[in-house]
Amino acid sequence: MSNLSIFFVFCFFSTLSHAIEFNFCVGDPSLPRGSQGYACKDPAKVTTDYFVYTGFRGEKTPNNVFGNNVTLAFSNVFPTFNGLGISLARLDFAVGGVIPIHSHCTSEILNLVKGSIIAGFIDTNNIAYYNRLEVGDVMVFPQAMLHFQINVGKSPATAYVSLNGANPTLQLTPTSLFAENLPADIA
Numbered sequence: 001m002s003n004l005s006i007f008f009v010f011c012f013f014s015t016l017s018h019a020i021e022f023n024f025c026v027g028d029p030s031l032p033r034g035s036q037g038y039a040c041k042d043p044a045k046v047t048t049d050y051f052v053y054t055g056f057r058g059e060k061t062p063n064n065v066f067g068n069n070v071t072l073a074f075s076n077v078f079p080t081f082n083g084l085g086i087s088l089a090r091l092d093f094a095v096g097g098v099i100p101i102h103s104h105c106t107s108e109i110l111n112l113v114k115g116s117i118i119a120g121f122i123d124t125n126n127i128a129y130y131n132r133l134e135v136g137d138v139m140v141f142p143q144a145m146l147h148f149q150i151n152v153g154k155s156p157a158t159a160y161v162s163l164n165g166a167n168p169t170l171q172l173t174p175t176s177l178f179a180e181n182l183p184a185d186i187a
């Protein structure tokens with residue numbers, strides 16, 4: 001193999017996840033974060049507890065103006081996701097509660113476990129795809145699409161979502177449009 005091809009092979013493997021060096025890369029949020037996520041915590045210090053997330057336990061009372069309660073398990077709160085390209089969130093809705101239109105840099109799958117919601121997304125051709133979901137249903141929101149959820153049932157609703165990024169960002173469209181910090185004469 002030529003030096004050049006060895007170089008390319010090296011570059012290719014260098015871009016793969018931390019799995020080359022370690023079985024896993026539980027992040028250390030006390031260290032600076034780079035474009036690939038956090039630096040790995042010393043694997044010798046990682047116990048089983050690091051692989052269990054308990055933040056979704058119990059009742060989540062939706063007490064904000066939207067009637068929702070979003071519990072994120074992104075890598076900043078569950079550093080075990082670091083380097084794995086996955087994350088989770090629990091969504092709780094009061095009756096009539098909404099998660100206003102927003103986007104992530106990743107795709108998302110939603111699984112409804114309680115209640116009945118309308119969920120949907122809008123593609124780049126401004127075509128809306130939405131449906132009423134019942135318990136057990138799964139809906140997919142392709143990456144970066146604007147999407148939303150509304151509790152249309154007569155009782156509270158709960159869903160879990162999974163995203164294919166450890167820290168998938170969250171951009172709320174109404175906030176970006178109407179509560180950004182552009183000077184008033186431009187906005």
Ligand SMILES: *[C@@H]1O[C@H](CO)[C@@H](O)[C@H](O)[C@H]1NC(C)=O
Pocket residue numbers: 059060061062063064068069070
């Ligand atoms: C979400 O639920 C938890 C537990 O009930 C509560 O402490 C928290 O204030 C709620 N947050 C919102 C935004 O409703």
